[in-house]
């Protein structure tokens with residue numbers, strides 16, 4: 001009897017000490033959880049940072065992890081289509097679908113979106129305003145489900161909002177005089193960043209689903225004049241970026257929209273936004289030096 005009591009006490013103690021398990025899909029989602037939850041939750045990210053989210057498929061271990069999650073944070077079916085089926089099997093209150101949050105800011109209407117916001121680009125975290133919306137949702141969710149962490153999480157969220165707004169203003173000031181400068185991207189992941197800071201992207205080599213554009217579109221890009229900068233990405237082959245840069249006499253820069261090179265901390269998301277802003281500022285600015293890209297294998 002005594003032993004049973006002791007065992008159950010130990011069991012409850014372990015339950016109290018176990019941190020909530022938050023499962024995320026890609027690094028920017030991990031960064032946003034980290035920003036508000038710090039070490040008060042255990043975060044497990046499904047995709048290795050080396051993977052392109054558009055072409056991933058779940059492993060058996062991923063499915064087991066998803067089943068154990070107290071909370072699953074993903075962007076949504078447009079970004080992580082491989083997850084759609086698994087998410088429908090989870091209780092809805094255990095899932096935050098970032099793309100479905102009502103305050104998410106989408107791209108300005110295009111002719112094909114008929115006056116409605118353009119929801120075709122799922123790289124929503126590239127707009128710091130959306131980062132704030134997602135982090136707020138995560139902190140509210142944690143505060144509601146783990147009252148003992150409520151104060152800590154809400155304080156962290158406030159601090160994050162303040163720091164993000166400082167970085168946002170600094171980045172906007174830096175880019176202000178560069179808003180009319182044309183740039184082309186390899187993979188179309190920078191639309192939300194361009195929207196947030198009123199920048200002018202004049203084309204993309206790959207659609208926002210990661211698929212390459214055809215020869216005709218490439219020809220259209222080659223015929224552009226006044227392109228100052230072309231953004232390449234790690235995980236993508238740089239061949240066509242170099243070809244385009246040579247033809248257009250444009251500078252190139254490698255920017256990772258997933259921020260895989262940024263150490264994980266509660267500041268990581270802010271550093272991601274700041275880093276993109278800094279690199280773009282250099283690339284769009286009117287200086288003569290042109291960097292050469294390092295080749296990376298495969299697509």
Ligand SMILES: [Zn+2]
Pocket residue numbers: 054123187189208209210
């Ligand atoms: Zn992408």
